[in-house]
Amino acid sequence: xxxxxxxxxxxxxxxxxxxxxxxxxxxxxxxxxxxxxxxxxxxxxxxxxxxxxxxxxxxxxxxxxxxxxxxxxxxxxxxxxxxxxxxxxxxxxxxxxxxxxxxxxxxxxxxxxxxxxxxxxxxxxxxxxxxxxxxxxxxxxxxxxxxxxxxxxxxxxxxxxxxxxxxxxxxxxxxxxxxxxxxxxxxxxxxxxxxxxxxxxxxxxxxxxxxxxxxxxxxxxxxxxxxxxxxxxxxxxxxxxxxxxxxxxxxxxxxxxxxxxxxxxxxxxxxxxxxxxxxxxxxxxxxxxxxxxxxxxxxxxxxxxxxxxxxxxxxxxxxxxxxxxxxx
Numbered sequence: 001x002x003x004x005x006x007x008x009x010x011x012x013x014x015x016x017x018x019x020x021x022x023x024x025x026x027x028x029x030x031x032x033x034x035x036x037x038x039x040x041x042x043x044x045x046x047x048x049x050x051x052x053x054x055x056x057x058x059x060x061x062x063x064x065x066x067x068x069x070x071x072x073x074x075x076x077x078x079x080x081x082x083x084x085x086x087x088x089x090x091x092x093x094x095x096x097x098x099x100x101x102x103x104x105x106x107x108x109x110x111x112x113x114x115x116x117x118x119x120x121x122x123x124x125x126x127x128x129x130x131x132x133x134x135x136x137x138x139x140x141x142x143x144x145x146x147x148x149x150x151x152x153x154x155x156x157x158x159x160x161x162x163x164x165x166x167x168x169x170x171x172x173x174x175x176x177x178x179x180x181x182x183x184x185x186x187x188x189x190x191x192x193x194x195x196x197x198x199x200x201x202x203x204x205x206x207x208x209x210x211x212x213x214x215x216x217x218x219x220x221x222x223x224x225x226x227x228x229x230x231x232x233x234x235x236x237x238x239x240x241x242x243x244x245x246x247x248x249x250x251x252x253x254x255x256x257x258x259x260x261x262x263x264x265x266x267x268x269x270x271x272x273x274x275x276x277x278x279x280x281x282x283x284x285x286x287x288x289x290x291x292x293x294x295x296x297x298x299x300x301x302x303x304x305x306x307x308x309x310x311x312x313x314x315x316x317x318x319x320x321x322x323x324x325x326x327x328x
Contacts, residue, residue, distance in 0.1 A: 004056065008043055011058035015107075016126050018215075019060065022110040025120070025136035027128060036119040036135045038063045039144075061144030062120055078149035081173035081189040083226075083304050087241070089174070089185050090230070093196045094239035098185075099203055100230070101195040102222040106215040108191040112141035112151025149190075156188060159213050163206075177206075192225055228305055241306045250298050254291070265313035272316065277323035292328070293321045 002008070019025070030036060042059045093100050105111070118138045122128065141151035157167070165175040165186060177184040182199035184206055193210070197203040210216050222230050229242040251257050278284040296318045303310050320328045 007056040008058060011043070011056040012041065012060075012125075015058050015060050016123070018107045018110060019142075022107065022140060022215075024110055024140045024142060025138050027122070027131045027134040028119075028137045029133075030119065030135050034119055036121050038121055039123055041123075042143075059143050060123060062118075062142055063144065078153045079172040081187050082171060085168075085171045085174050086187055086189065086194065086226075089187050089194065089196055090239060090241070092185065094232075094237065096198065097234065097237065099195075099197045099200065100222045100232075101197065101203060101207070102219040102225060103193040103195065103207065103210060104217040104219055105191040105193065106217055108152050108214075109141050109143050109145075109148040111214055112148060112153075112155045114138050114141050114145075114147075114151060116147070118145065153188075156214075160186070163209055189226060194222065194225065226305070227301075243302050243306050247302055247307075250302065253298070254295055265310045266316065272320065272328060274320065274323040276325040276327040277320070278325050283326070287324050287326070290324075292324055296321060 039060060039062055042061055044057045044059070045053050046055045046057055047053060090100065092098070120136045120138060120142075122132075122134070122136055128134070138145075141148040145151075153173075157172075160175055161167070163177070164179075165177045165184075168174040168176065173188045175186040175188075177186070179202060182197070182202040184199075184202055185194075185196035186206075187194040187196075195203060195206060197206070207216075207218060211218075224230065227243060227246045229240075229244065231240050231242070232238070233240075248257075251259075278287050296314065299310070299314060303314050317328065
C-alpha cells in the first residue's frame with residue numbers, strides 16, 4: 001500500500017462530494033437498449049511554484065471512447081483564450097497600472113448543463129447500498145465527456161454576459177465591463193481567470209459575484225499562471241514575464257543543461273535545405289533516434305508565451321521534421 005493512500009482516498013472523497021453538491025447525476029434504472037459508459041480515476045499531484053506538493057487531486061472521468069456522435073454528443077468545439085490575448089491584456093494593465101488578480105474555477109466541467117442523455121456506471125467504492133443495480137444519468141457534464149468543455153464554456157458565457165460583460169468579437173474568451181469610470185477586463189483560459197481592474201471596489205464586486213455563481217478559489221494578485229512567472233515593479237512601471245522554470249526543464253529533458261549558451265537564436269550564415277536530409281539507411285536509423293520533432297513541439301509553447309525572439313529560428317528548423325539530416 002502506498003504511503004500516500006490516505007491522501008488519495010481523501011482526494012477521491014472530495015471529488016465525490018463535488019459530484020453530490022453539484023447534483024451531477026440521478027440514479028435511475030438502466031433504460032432498455034442502453035449500455036452505460038464506464039469510468040476511471042485519474043490521480044495527480046499538484047505542485048506549487050517552490051516544487052512542493054500543494055494538493056493531491058483525484059478526478060473521476062468517463063471513458064469517452066464509448067460515446068457515439070449524434071447519440072451521446074453532438075458539438076464538441078470550444079474556444080480557448082489565445083496566449084497573445086493574455087499578453088495584450090497584461091500590457092494594458094502595465095501601461096495604466098491596473099490591478100491584476102487571478103481566480104481558479106473548481107471542478108469546472110461540473111458546471112456545464114448536459115443536453116444529451118448519457119448514463120454511467122456507479123463508481124466502485126461509492127455505490128449506493130439502497131440502489132446497487134441502478135446507473136447514473138448525468139445531468140451535468142463530467143470530465144472525460146467529449147462535449148464537457150463546450151458545455152462549460154457555454155454556461156460561463158451565459159453567466160458572464162448576464163452581469164453586463166461584453167465579449168470581444170475577435171476573442172471569445174476575453175470580456176470587458178464598463179461601469180462609469182471603472183473598467184474590468186476578464187480573460188478565461190479553461191479554468192483560470194485573469195481579472196484586470198482599475199477600481200478595487202469593482203474588483204471585489206466581480207470576485208463576489210463569480211463566487212456566487214461558481215465554486216471559485218481566489219488566488220490573489222497574479223504571480224504565476226500557465227507556467228509563466230509574472231513579476232511587477234510599480235516603481236519602474238514594469239511588468240515582466242518569465243518561463244525560466246519551463247525552459248530549464250526543457251533543457252534538462254534534452255540533456256543540454258551543460259551546453260554553451262549562445263547570444264542569438266540562429267546565426268545568419270546558416271543555410272539549410274532538404275538536400276541535407278539522410279541519404280543512407282544507417283544515417284536514417286540514427287536520425288530516427290533523435291527526438292527532433294519532440295524538441296520543436298516542446299519549445300513552441302515557450303515561443304508562443306514569452307520567447308518571441310526564437311520564432312524565426314523555430315520556423316526554420318520546423319521545416320525539416322520529415323527531411324531530417326545531421327546538419328539540421
